[in-house]
Amino acid sequence: MKSLLAAALLATLTTPLAFANSAAIEDPSDATASTPSCPNGSPLAGTVRDATDALIPGAKIQLDSTVNTQTAASDGHFLFPCLTRGAHHLTITSEGFASQTLNISAPHNTHLVVTLALASVETQVDVDTTTTAANSANSSGPTQTISGSRLQALADDPDDLQRELQQLAGALGGANATISVDGFEGSSALPPKSSIAYIVVNPDQFSAQYREPPFDGGRVEIYTKPGAKTFHGALFAVNGSPWMNARDPFSTSKAALGKQRYGFELSGPVTKKNSDFAITLEHRSIDDFAVIDATTLDNSGNPINVFANVATPQRLWLATARYDLQLGAKNTLIATYSANVNHLLNQGVGGSSLAETGYDSQTYEHMFRLSSVTTASAHLMHEARASFRFDGEIDNPTSLAPQVSVAGAFTSGGASIGAQRHREFNLEYDDDAILTTKSHTFKFGIVFNTWTEHYQFRTNFNGGYTFGGGAAPVLDSNNQPTAQTTTITGIEQYRRAILGLPGGAPTAYNNVAGSPTVRFTQVRNAAFFQDDYKLPHGVQISYGVRYYIQNDPLLLSSLVPRLGILWSPNKKGTWTLHAHAGIFSGRIGFDDNSEVLREDGVNRITSTIYSPNCPAFNAGTCNPFSGATVIHSLRQFSPHIGNISWAAENIGGTRSLPHGFNLSADLYFGRLWNGSLTRNINSPLNNSPTGPRPGQANLNILQVQSGGQGTISAQFIGIEQHTLKHVQFFFGTVHVRIIDDNNDTTFNAPQSSTSMAGELAPRANQPEWNVFGNATFTLPYALQLSNNIQGHMDMHYNVTTGFDNNGDGNFNDRPQYALAGTPTCAANPKASPCSYITPYGALVASGGTGQLRRDEGVMPWRFYLDTNLQRAFAINNPKSEHPQKVTLNIRAANILNHTNVTSVGGVLGSPQFGQSYGADPGRRVEAGLRYTF
Numbered sequence: 001m002k003s004l005l006a007a008a009l010l011a012t013l014t015t016p017l018a019f020a021n022s023a024a025i026e027d028p029s030d031a032t033a034s035t036p037s038c039p040n041g042s043p044l045a046g047t048v049r050d051a052t053d054a055l056i057p058g059a060k061i062q063l064d065s066t067v068n069t070q071t072a073a074s075d076g077h078f079l080f081p082c083l084t085r086g087a088h089h090l091t092i093t094s095e096g097f098a099s100q101t102l103n104i105s106a107p108h109n110t111h112l113v114v115t116l117a118l119a120s121v122e123t124q125v126d127v128d129t130t131t132t133a134a135n136s137a138n139s140s141g142p143t144q145t146i147s148g149s150r151l152q153a154l155a156d157d158p159d160d161l162q163r164e165l166q167q168l169a170g171a172l173g174g175a176n177a178t179i180s181v182d183g184f185e186g187s188s189a190l191p192p193k194s195s196i197a198y199i200v201v202n203p204d205q206f207s208a209q210y211r212e213p214p215f216d217g218g219r220v221e222i223y224t225k226p227g228a229k230t231f232h233g234a235l236f237a238v239n240g241s242p243w244m245n246a247r248d249p250f251s252t253s254k255a256a257l258g259k260q261r262y263g264f265e266l267s268g269p270v271t272k273k274n275s276d277f278a279i280t281l282e283h284r285s286i287d288d289f290a291v292i293d294a295t296t297l298d299n300s301g302n303p304i305n306v307f308a309n310v311a312t313p314q315r316l317w318l319a320t321a322r323y324d325l326q327l328g329a330k331n332t333l334i335a336t337y338s339a340n341v342n343h344l345l346n347q348g349v350g351g352s353s354l355a356e357t358g359y360d361s362q363t364y365e366h367m368f369r370l371s372s373v374t375t376a377s378a379h380l381m382h383e384a385r386a387s388f389r390f391d392g393e394i395d396n397p398t399s400l401a402p403q404v405s406v407a408g409a410f411t412s413g414g415a416s417i418g419a420q421r422h423r424e425f426n427l428e429y430d431d432d433a434i435l436t437t438k439s440h441t442f443k444f445g446i447v448f449n450t451w452t453e454h455y456q457f458r459t460n461f462n463g464g465y466t467f468g469g470g471a472a473p474v475l476d477s478n479n480q481p482t483a484q485t486t487t488i489t490g491i492e493q494y495r496r497a498i499l500g501l502p503g504g505a506p507t508a509y510n511n512v513a514g515s516p517t518v519r520f521t522q523v524r525n526a527a528f529f530q531d532d533y534k535l536p537h538g539v540q541i542s543y544g545v546r547y548y549i550q551n552d553p554l555l556l557s558s559l560v561p562r563l564g565i566l567w568s569p570n571k572k573g574t575w576t577l578h579a580h581a582g583i584f585s586g587r588i589g590f591d592d593n594s595e596v597l598r599e600d601g602v603n604r605i606t607s608t609i610y611s612p613n614c615p616a617f618n619a620g621t622c623n624p625f626s627g628a629t630v631i632h633s634l635r636q637f638s639p640h641i642g643n644i645s646w647a648a649e650n651i652g653g654t655r656s657l658p659h660g661f662n663l664s665a666d667l668y669f670g671r672l673w674n675g676s677l678t679r680n681i682n683s684p685l686n687n688s689p690t691g692p693r694p695g696q697a698n699l700n701i702l703q704v705q706s707g708g709q710g711t712i713s714a715q716f717i718g719i720e721q722h723t724l725k726h727v728q729f730f731f732g733t734v735h736v737r738i739i740d741d742n743n744d745t746t747f748n749a750p751q752s753s754t755s756m757a758g759e760l761a762p763r764a765n766q767p768e769w770n771v772f773g774n775a776t777f778t779l780p781y782a783l784q785l786s787n788n789i790q791g792h793m794d795m796h797y798n799v800t801t802g803f804d805n806n807g808d809g810n811f812n813d814r815p816q817y818a819l820a821g822t823p824t825c826a827a828n829p830k831a832s833p834c835s836y837i838t839p840y841g842a843l844v845a846s847g848g849t850g851q852l853r854r855d856e857g858v859m860p861w862r863f864y865l866d867t868n869l870q871r872a873f874a875i876n877n878p879k880s881e882h883p884q885k886v887t888l889n890i891r892a893a894n895i896l897n898h899t900n901v902t903s904v905g906g907v908l909g910s911p912q913f914g915q916s917y918g919a920d921p922g923r924r925v926e927a928g929l930r931y932t933f
């Protein structure tokens with residue numbers, strides 16, 4: 001590991017310096033002279049800075065027309081590879097600065113430095129830096145660049161900001177978007193919003209630069225600001241008091257909800273000309289509550305509803321530091337450090353989980369990063385990045401008692417997570433280069449990652465009892481068994497257990513014993529090549545290839561091609577049409593690998609006992625192993641494990657409308673194969689856990705295989721406006737239908753290890769309809785109103801019986817359709833079987849026909865509207881060298897207080913079946929004060 005660190009650091013520092021040194025000996029005029037690849041013109045390179053000489057990333061540089069536009073990189077640089085000889089006009093705009101137009105002539109033999117002045121408060125017009133889909137063959141679908149006033153519209157709190165970005169990026173695939181900061185692949189805690197220059201949501205993921213397909217959760221790229229050349233800073237405080245916030249949807253009383261944030265920012269020069277710094281420090285105190293909505297039993301065995309608010313406070317420190325060093329005219333070195341320390345109480349509580357199941361969690365992340373950007377010539381730019389991240393988690397449960405889980409009713413006892421410890425070291429090294437010619441822009445690079453993981457797993461070391469219900473004798477009026485049998489629910493089974501009645505044995509007991517220590521190192525490496533080729537008649541072709549490998553588990557066969565074509569039928573570029581196709585490969589992450597190692601069957605033994613003998617059940621005194629047959633389980637990767645693969649195609653177009661409107665539409669089609677899923681390859685042959693098996697008796701072998709299949713179709717339409725003085729907005733809608741048989745989860749197991757019937761179904765927690773957008777309004781009296789909306793419909797969840805009828809160790813069996821003439825449970829609860837009338841038809845736990853398809857449940861629609869109203873007051877002349885102002889704002893999340901349901905009871909016949917019992921927070925309001933100098 002030490003050699004890896006040394007090699008990465010040496011490569012980071014020496015590679016760009018080698019480029020810089022080779023460039024330094026060139027005649028400066030040669031950097032922009034005509035070349036054979038640009039016989040009728042010359043390249044133009046430049047940098048955008050402000051009046052303090054600070055770099056301005058994300059500035060929009062428009063050459064002669066709206067079609068030929070560049071966006072300044074994170075270091076303020078831009079490059080036009082080939083300007084025809086003669087006169088040209090450059091218009092440079094950036095949020096908060098006065099636009100500037102320059103008249104230049106080509107060839108231009110020097111590196112151009114553009115200095116933007118601050119826009120006056122009285123005449124400021126917001127200019128969005130969004131690049132439209134018309135500008136690149138790589139662009140497709142809901143791609144956005146968010147900066148300026150649109151960036152201000154997003155939440156200040158990092159947790160809320162992450163939620164909003166996940167929602168924006170998840171338009172084509174769930175809420176697991178990849179978030180990168182300053183070009184690093186590895187996700188990390190978000191930096192303070194005040195340090196962000198701009199955000200790119202869903203850049204073209206058909207580029208070979210990216211691993212993820214467009215429908216695998218999306219991607220968010222965040223780029224932070226450099227330091228200033230004169231001292232600038234800010235002090236801020238935010239308060240959200242209990243009286244400002246709404247009661248949570250399933251709480252019977254209003255809890256003392258509140259939030260306080262305060263901190264400072266400071267940036268300025270380290271030396272007079274070539275180095276600067278930026279630091280931030282923030283503290284958050286969040287007083288939140290989890291809402292319990294469960295059904296338990298009193299001492300007499302009667303059902304009672306439990307509603308409670310349990311405090312879940314958080315205390316977090318967030319610090320960042322950045323140092324920029326100009327190593328001459330062509331090389332910039334950037335060093336950053338960030339720290340994130342968070343303490344959370346009563347995690348895991350809420351919904352049907354009672355307060356005793358909670359645990360306290362402490363998380364930390366310390367990260368040091370180095371970046372070096374070199375403009376070796378007007379045609380070649382090189383960037384090298386290295387990241388060293390130390391993070392971990394310490395979890396301590398409130399109780400160490402065995403856990404008791406009653407299907408569809410409640411969970412009590414200790415947290416199954418146990419006293420867990422996790423330490424991680426991640427090394428990332430990225431090396432990219434961009435080479436431009438008259439018609440080509442080549443980009444190639446490598447991404448190297450290692451994760452060294454140290455776990456102390458105590459999951460299920462405390463043991464757990466499951467009451468899933470099932471077959472049981474019918475009891476007479478004296479609670480004595482009759483000759484008849486019936487199917488009972490989990491809570492009825494639990495009632496019989498605590499009262500010592502027949503049919504009251506727990507469905508199963510499960511625990512893990514052995515060494516809690518798991519250690520391993522996972523290495524991943526990827527290389528890519530991408531070429532954007534500009535042809536005559538408005539045609540652009542983008543093609544590339546990416547190769548990925550990893551160890552533990554070993555994956556090698558991941559060479560995937562990408563292709564994109566764009567055509568502008570008219571010279572003005574008001575119409576563009578594009579098409580894309582590509583193959584994508586996934587990965588099996590360290591989290592999945594750690595779970596396989598956790599249940600290896602050697603260092604940690606997983607045991608399951610069906611129907612343990614526990615008369616007058618008491619979880620603390622029961623000895624489930626007494627006289628029992630123990631079923632052991634282990635996990636393993638298939639020896640033929642392969643990489644997850646997708647193929648995707650896209651067609652679409654953009655129409656530039658008058659007055660700054662742009663309309664976009666896209667269609668997506670996709671195919672998934674080699675998806676990871678888990679099968680018990682040694683499941684019982686007669687549906688009895690202790691029955692005969694293909695291999696060793698009483699052993700579940702849970703094997704991760706590559707048999708998952710799926711399809712996707714998606715349709716996107718969006719409209720944006722970025723030129724009007726008083727309003728700018730982006731709105732879009734996407735219909736996504738993802739059908740797969742592994743639910744996009746490595747450890748998702750079919751209900752039967754011998755059949756995939758009913759498994760090909762909509763993906764859980766993936767809304768089929770999505771609407772999203774943001775808008776900023778400039779109001780009278782210099783007020784600014786910002787809004788961010790999200791809407792999700794047709795999000796699916798699974799419906800189960802709570803049983804394990806086939807004895808394969810998975811309690812995920814789904815109901816069957818009732819036979820004609822089956823009595824209903826409402827009319828004859830003792831009938832065997834009896835049916836439940838549901839939106840999906842009359843269902844029985846067993847004894848019916850067919851099988852309900854996976855994920856048939858549909859959640860209520862969700863809608864989020866977040867707003868922010870703010871007003872800035874200038875303290876001195878805003879054109880002065882040190883402008884000062886005070887900004888007041890009031891922000892509301894979920895201002896409509898819509899009940900956004902996150903949990904619906906899916907266990908057939910349980911008290912919560914079909915009922916909503918968990919939701920995102922209600923309306924949250926906070927007021928802020930910010931002083932900048």
